[in-house]
Amino acid sequence: MDLKANVQDNLLMETETTTAALDDLNEKFLPSIHLQKKGDHNSTGDLEKNAMESRNIGMSDMEMENKANNSKIFSESTQRCLQDEKKSNTESKPETFTEISVGELNKMTRYDFLRLQKKLYLLERDAENEREVMKTVNSSGEGVPGVLSHLEVVSVTSTRFGRICITFASYAHQTLPPHGLRKGDNVSIYSGGPMCRQEDHCRDGVVLDISNQDVHITIDEAYEFQESSSYSVKHFPSLENIKRILKALKCMAEVQGPSYHLSAVLFGESDPMPPLLRLPPKLTSSNSSNQLIFFNKTLDQSQQEAVDFVVKQQDLAVVHGPPGTGKTTTLIEIIRQHVKMGLKVLALAPSNLGVDNLVERLDIVGIRVVRIGHPARTTPATQRHTIDALMHNYEGREIVKDIQNEINTLTRRLDFIYGKDRHSTYKELGQLRKELNERQERMVRDLIQGADVVLCTLMSAHTSNAMRYLKKDHFGLTVIDECSQGTEASCYLSVLRSPKLVLAGDHQQLPPTVLSPEASALLISLMERVIDLHGSKIVKMLTVQYRMHVDIMSWSSAALYNNQLIAHESVSQHLLKDLPHVSNNEYTGVPLLLVDTSSCPGFEESIDESITASSRSNEGEASMVLALVQKMIAAGLSPQQVAVISPYSRQVKLVRSLIQVDYPEVEVQTVDGFQGREKEAVILTLVRSNTKGEIGFLAEDRRLNVAVTRARRHLSVVCDTQTLQQHSFLKTFVEYMLTNARVVRAEHMDEENCTQISADFRDLDLSDILKPQKPEVKPESKSEEQIAKEEFERTQIKTERIRKMLNTFIESSNKKYHFSAKLSSFERMIVHEAAQSMGLWHYSEGLNKKRHVVVSKEPVAEAQVVAVSDVKSPLDNEVKCSRDEEAPIYNVPQSEANDLCSEAAIVEKQAPTERLTKHCTICGKDILKENFTLHRLACEKKENEAISLRNKKVQEEKQTSELTANKENSKSKRKKNESKMKSTSAKEVVTEEEDFDAVLSAFAASHKRCNLAGCSAASAGSLLLQSCNYCHSWYCLQHFIAEAHGCGHHARQHARAMVVREGVIYPGSGVPSKLPSHDRRAQLQRALDKKISSLEQSRKKQTKK
Incomplete structure (x- = not known):
């Protein structure tokens, strides 16, 4: 709260300063007028003499006479001005000028008009100052508008054109709080906290660039910024503009x-x-x-x-x-x-x-060309034409740079010299600055005059x-x-x-x-x-425009331009569908679309009173905008070709929060911010929806004109038509859209598939469209028998439609028909049953969303069937195409086009007929090709099991014969043969895929021996084995160390992390030294020496007694 109060006090001080400056300017302005008033008492000859002395070379006699009369009128109006100002000081009511029209302005004399302009600008200045104060009062506490505090200097560099760039960031490089600063703003830099006192002022500068973490500010003169100090940056509203305007009014009067x-x-x-x-x-x-x-x-x-x-x-x-x-x-x-x-x-x-x-x-x-202005306020492409850039490349620039360096050196020496030396240094600085100004003026003059x-x-x-x-x-x-x-x-x-x-x-x-x-x-x-x-x-x-479709242009041409606009033939009929990679649908095939939200629940506007100028939003319209963006991009439009605009900033923020998660490249702007721009497709949300018919500043005709004329090929308007019709100008726009656009009711919009809700109102009467919608009647609850009966009827209707489609396919010359992938699993089952009863070949293709039914008149060799069970899949707009070549489209009757089953079918050319079965060499059976792979795997598994069993029996018989034949052998040899038999048997048990018990036994045995391959040490029991902390395997004491069994890399990573986290190499090793580095110690020593030197110089010499 202290910070906000301080900012408000500063704003009030600035207002008082501005008022004083304006009063001073007015004193210079009005007395000059008053002198002319005194001169008006002289003769007409004096007026003519004054007119001739004003160097009006080439003026006609009539113009000179007009000027003399104007001087007299000017004096009289000035006297009235002074009298009115005296009256205004005694009256409390402020003077307003809200009802003045352009015709009334043109009836005023020059000086009455200029006097009015001055008063209007003073009112505007007061409103701007009030807005700054209200911003501070209504700020949420996260940050004060226009102020950034607790900053540190990150770097000090030179820009391309000789200016100094200071980069500030918050401590620990955290995200900057909300501040409202923008590129090109004038700012002041203060040392210390956010109080921004005048004694802490360092330099004024311009914001060159700004991000979430840092801000770059350019200054003209060097300054020693301390890296360890804290700084604040404050935006100051420029007082020069109002002074310049008042000066321009004075020049226009004289x-x-x-x-x-x-x-x-x-x-x-x-x-x-x-x-x-x-x-x-x-x-x-x-x-x-x-x-x-x-x-x-x-x-x-x-x-x-x-x-x-x-x-x-x-x-x-x-x-x-x-x-x-x-x-x-x-x-x-x-x-x-x-x-x-x-x-x-x-x-x-x-x-x-x-x-x-x-x-x-x-x-x-x-x-x-020469561009006058600060380089921070220009685009990168035009910076090379600025005065700074041209001076940087000027042939005499090196001399100017040397003079500037010498001035900086002498300025730093002033802190250490006194007496005569200080006086001579000041004199030298004055001469250098004079020479610097002369050289810079000569450079600028040559550059501008040569352009x-x-x-x-x-x-x-x-x-x-x-x-x-x-x-x-x-x-x-x-x-x-x-x-x-x-x-x-x-x-x-x-x-x-x-x-x-x-x-x-x-x-x-x-x-x-x-x-x-x-x-x-x-x-x-x-x-x-x-x-x-x-x-x-x-x-x-x-009169010839090269941007808009003729339907988008026609309304503004009739309403504002007296039907004089003509659409050039290159753009008069262009649509979104004409763009490459964009499909044709009810959005891309029309230039105008109106989404009417009138009488729809959930589409009322809401107002935010937390800010100075209350802004509005409409969540229902925002959801419609999101659905439209999704459908346009799904049709093939690039996100850069779509823009969403709204008259209200709060609606812009709401739409941006919904859209930019999935489509960050879609531009969302206010109408004012989008003026002068254009996009292939523009979605306009007008927000206002209320029972009172209030439309706010939508009544500004020119704002709607700008919004409509931003679109090139397509314009979508989301609005409440009943609310907008309360205003006469907006009513003409609504009537034009209802007559010429594709109109959609908002309650019909389906979030999953907006193509289901294309309701065309062109054949309806205008009165039928504008009448209020009837309230929905809640249906009565139905019994289970009624529900079952209705479900059966719907199934019968779907079956009849599918059969009709199959009959049409049989009568055609096509060999194959692909049903839409939008069919559900139940609908695909109906297709299979209908095709089976009609004697057609049928099978399913594709996975997930591309799963669909293919019906063929003849067997097809390469069916490419994927053995996946039917599941209900979401709808998509993809249609299965042939891989070999582009197939002709099989057109379905229009009456069936609205059903999910009636998608356009892709017809493939007939392939050579081959057998659909394949002979298995293992079992000797003929298997369908689509099932042959699974069948072959099953047969191979059975064959491998049989071979394994035979090998096991042969091995046992062999071992038995060896034991019988070698009875006379030594006892040790007999034990060796027995252990070999057991190990062989254990390996076979492990290799058995389905012997789960054997797998568990083998896993338990791995905990009783060293897991390092090639370890010759005998099993010593689980008590002598250790588990590795990285791979979690068990090893003997010899191979337990991580480097011995291959985990050395993980051990080194763990050691480094421990040093970074705890600052110790190993437990008990102590903490590393935190002494400053060599460079830091040298820097501190220099600072100490400088401090001692300054104290020695300031010490007074003691005189001997």
């Missing part, structure tokens, strides 16, 4: 220079400039031609029109790219055309993944990083990919860096994430607002 016209277009103060009538000569084949030459010859017509449209636009263009339409491909062509014109391009995206995607695509076509395209995230396009080395007019074009996923103010950091702006994305997909409900107006992106503001004058839509 914009000057060539970018002013673009800003005026964005706020509706000016109309977009008309497109160019003729293309630049560099882009055409000749001066007389006005036809654009495309680099990518595979662009479709809509993509070519979009590229031509953007090239001709002079200030603002929007490329609207619905899912699967090749938006990124079109953007790459647009960038290449502008690079060909000699322009420098700034390309951005809201996420690091989006930026890396552009970097990879541009690198493939040979464009010189054709500079790429970074929206929040990285500020002047405090590498971008500060570029002039304001360096770029001729700014491109923002996935613009609809970023907030409008975050785009302001980059839109003013060039006179031309291209926005690309799809505002019908998910907007940026906003935590505060009061700040929901931030969900309206810059792309959506300018489309509403200027319409078709600035927009070009891509």
Whole structure:
């Protein structure tokens, strides 16, 4: 509890710090506005003079007049802003902006809009801080979110690009507790426990990689981490983003220079400039031609029109790219055309993944690119294009490295020098740092200026990083990919860096994430607002999609894209069954499947209130998802081709726990996390199921659009149709699925065989489908006679069907018929009886699940019959095939296809007829080939027993004759012959397989003699024999030692284990020395010498009296 309280206090302190920083920024922001307010009392000529002094070169008179009027409006709105803030200080009710539409935003003046944006971001900042506090309050005690404590330093290494990587792990290398840290997070490293006090701060860094056992953090400057010390790592929410956004709002309010016209277009103060009538000569084949030459010859017509449209636009263009339409491909062509014109391009995206995607695509076509950002936040394929990587390979890098090493050396010397030497060292350090900064700036400037395209995230396009080395007019074009996923103010950091702006994305997909409900107006992106503001004058839509089956595409095209989408012929009819190694069934043969859980018990949603934002799950839908995944993979799909998505994170965790035990490669994600991705088959579970018809944030139309358009060949939807129909937009989706998809009722789903429940509702009326299900009536108990009668009737029906199948087989030209392996043992017995009565050859083949009945019109030579008794086997989908060649399929009538017995049969060509019996040379009988092996073994056993008996009689007669003939021999010789006879008899007894008593006698005798082969010592009785502790056999005293009879290896292993476990070689030998090693002793001695030296220097000299 102390740890949580400390984290909460730190969060509150950070909030206060952020508020102070924002207030400071506002003081700089508002007074500048106020000065303009004072200037408004001057004449109009003063306004014109100020406008001319703002370096607005090339501005028209109308634009200059608009700017003068805007300055006046800005001042008035600023005065209202100050008055409203004074009122807000006296009123307790918070201001909310939840009902603002895109049309209302476009009616605002520029400065009212910017003022509103500032308030919205402050609300969002407060919501983010509150979430961090609530995470700490609701944590289970296993770990505090964002904090890892009791860590030790495992290693300190250098990364590829000169940064320092520190690897931390918990003591004894145990699994790290829950922490919430992710790759790319900003963290602070503290020495000591989890209190994270400022005086214990060591360094700030970025998480490079993280696993269950350790965390890798990169830092920029060296630090002496002690291997024996304890450290803590704490995630700190970046306060820079909100500062950058507020600074961008200020810049947008005071914009000057060539970018002013673009800003005026964005706020509706000016109309977009008309497109160019003729293309630049560099882009055409000749001066007389006005036809654009495309680099990518595979662009479709809509993509070519979009590229031509953007090239001709002079200030603002929007490329609207619905899912699967090749938006990124079109953007790459647009960038290449502008690079060909000699322009420098700034390309951005809201996420690091989006930026890396552009970097990879541009690198493939040979464009010189520079990626701005920390290497820890980039993919391995794009790290070589980062500033760090390029500087690492720069020709002057060695000089910079030497300067850095010298700075580190002088910094360490400061602890041991005082007086004038310390002052001179500080001066030298200042000169070295100045030289280092100059060289690094020169390197970065050369790298960025030499690039054709500079790429970074929206929040990285500020002047405090590498971008500060570029002039304001360096770029001729700014491109923002996935613009609809970023907030409008975050785009302001980059839109003013060039006179031309291209926005690309799809505002019908998910907007940026906003935590505060009061700040929901931030969900309206810059792309959506300018489309509403200027319409078709600035927009070009891509219409041909290359991802989805036409049935998957049609709903979103009609609901959100005005039926403008067209499925390319290469994907319009593709299905899962068209993939290699995928069979055709009711799942792989249809593009849409709906599993309806309405009115089904066990499919109600559940809510988890233990976390800040309550999440929901549905166990019944999760079980349906598992069944669908099993059937798709059983049909031949690879797990990597299947994805499960859900709007709720709790449902994702539940499904993942069920699926990833057997199918860890099946991806399970939230809809938000899967945006921009695609899979061959997608299973969507919508969770919500309640009697009130509440659907929560499923009401967000764009979220459902993203979920549906992730699938390429197949989409399965598991949902409660009655609950979803309470919302008008979701009702259109449900009605579309009920009309165009294969519909399955959840109660019909069988976990063992989902193929039994394919209920097709296409021929039913929509009202019949939507009416509530009738409650099930519990059947009355039946008597034994009724049960027996029903069982007899079912047996008769099965017998008639089998006979009908056999009659069809007799009438055909086929020679052999394989029944399905799904038949039970009882059903196989019916087949045997029916075939016998109809005069057909019949036998069983296969083992376990492949056990089935084969019926033939003629005897078959090689039947390959396996003598195994019939047992009831589980159902499977395999059909027995001929080993020699692929056989034609014998089609069964459709009326019989739904029965277990009516599987498609495989017909084999007739083999040469041979005898089915084989002559036994031992007994002289003719035996069936399938039984000949067992018969031969039995005959050989009887023959061996007879031979053994005859040999025994011959041996006894021989021994008797020898005793009679040698009566005169010596007594010792007679004893020798008797012992030989006894030993021979004993061996024969042991070799008798069924003489169990003899075996027991032989085993008892083994305990009365040494078991080492070749031991000549006479039996000394059991008291003189010892049992080995490893092989448990008995040996004499001479061979009892393990090394003497072959157990030396086991004895050595046991001795090593004893030394490791007890620390002694043998009992009573004592404990080994625990003195430190030579290297450790030297390390301790150096530390002691250093300590003594420091104490000597600090000791005061005593003066003589």
